[in-house]
Amino acid sequence: MEYPISVIICSHNPTPAYLHRVLDALKSQTLPMEQWELLLVDNASQESLAEIVDLSWHPHARHIFEAELGLVNARLRGLKEHQGKLCVFVDDDNVLDSDYLQIALEIWHALPAIGAWSGQIVPDFVGGTPEEWTRPMWNLLALDQFEKDVWSNIDMVETMPVGAGMCVRKEVGQQYVHLLETDRRRLLLGRRGKTGQILASNEDTDMALSALDIGLGMGKFTRLKLTHIIPASRLTEAYLLKILKGIVYSMRVMHYLRGVPEVTEVHSWRRKIRLFLYNTLIMTPLERKCMLATREAKALADRQIEALNDNTTVSF
Template sequence: MTFSTHISVIICTHNPRPNYLSRVLQALDSQTLSKESWELLLIDNASEKILSKEIDISWHPNSRHIREEQLGLTPARLKGIKESVAEVLVFVDDDNILDTDYLEAALKISKDYPFIGAWGGKIRPEFEEVPPDWTKPYWPLLALRNFDKDQWSNLIHQNNTTPCGAGLCVRKIVAEKYVDLVSQDSRRANLDRRGNLLTSCGDTDLAFTACDIGLGTGQFISLGLTHLIPANRVQEEYLLKLVQGIAYSGTILAALWGKYPNQACRSQKIFQSYTRLRMPSRNRHFYDASEEGKNLALKEIAKW
């Protein structure tokens, strides 16, 4: 490509909701950063309908439809990384409505903070239906972020500075290192969403890679987006599966980065059992889902 590209926007999508993806693209069309300064890659991850025939992105002069037949968010991300041409990559989910100055702010951060390799911002919810109050403790699991000051670190496992996949910005050198890590270790390829599986943490793995090459991670108040959340994602059945998937993936991820889980001693197990019995019924269900995810991961780790 001959144009001057500073940012590659990568949308990975599998069977997207047309009304959601339309809003995502409208928000990108309204960005204050000149379209000549960024490219748009729409990664069709094995959707039932060929998205290049369904979705018009010709409004962007530097846009491409790309098909990835291997199902999974990680293969789609890897495809986007390999096809991108810019020094800064911005991953936008198919339900992320970027603030109009998001790309401009992301580019400014890349210049002002050369020691940061992966960064993100504040993520607000827009619920399709008003969720019940009991779901609020689980909203952070839906990729929602709120903070009142910029924060960064060059240490792995710093949750307060680690961005999530929605609106994730990474330098190309970080992304290329991540591609190498995944190619050398197939366990990393299974960390994130595949069809209806609610495994996760591939975005965190990608962000941690920044620290692995001597850079840092950060979150900045100048970056903001709206996360569209359909009604089914605040139902108990979905949230239970999500809790289990995150507990499983998080345990695997921690082990991959050298933080192996400790086995609970007998007294700890007794205390945990006592605490569980005193929980309200719904809380106990979520506790059990989390424990099931962790135990599945521990069994897998034991085989390494």
């Protein structure tokens, strides 16, 4: 049976209270349950989600187990199992507004040339408002607020969907599955559990770019809204720098896999002097740490790319 929408939740050892809020928000959707299915993909959790998470409230819900650890593997499994014309990826800490699925379906009908899209993402900082010094780094936490709808059929930062709550047409999902099955190196993108030196990412960007691969566009829409639950543990300097490092590393690897050439900046001697003075006299300690994390991430990515050229991989 084919449904208008498939909601795919990929989860590895979720925080029970957060997942409960995610499911409660899905129970409250204005789109009738008969028009969407729910897939909860358990990505090798220590405790089986099928045993502890009740989905009996939904008439078209399924528990799916994916033993191979990694977000890319979990999403691949969901894309192979779903039966919807539109896939909506919901993380296990994403609380959708009650009209999210209804609006996503309206966009699907109204804009057939758009293959992948997302919406507004606002934070729920567990434990209270974070310290002010963290504010410039909130964009690393999958938050996205904007004032107008935007879309394009070229690769632009302004129209790139965010993975949280991302909507993809069935044919875009099929294209992404094809890319993964023909190039397993893409499994390097996306996180594998909650440990490791690199918090890899950009698998969602790779999926969104699959829309461009088949001649469709991508965009972001103000009416789509969700809340991202953010615990205090994600607002430490160490964690934020780790996210930054993972984003830079993954973007560089993804560009390599997609054949996007790296742009090498050529600075005049005046520009080099200004940069030196800024780096030594003006840059704050946090800015300096971000710069060093970025450099280290690029170096790690270059090692990975060199290994890929030799038909091997490097684990970080």
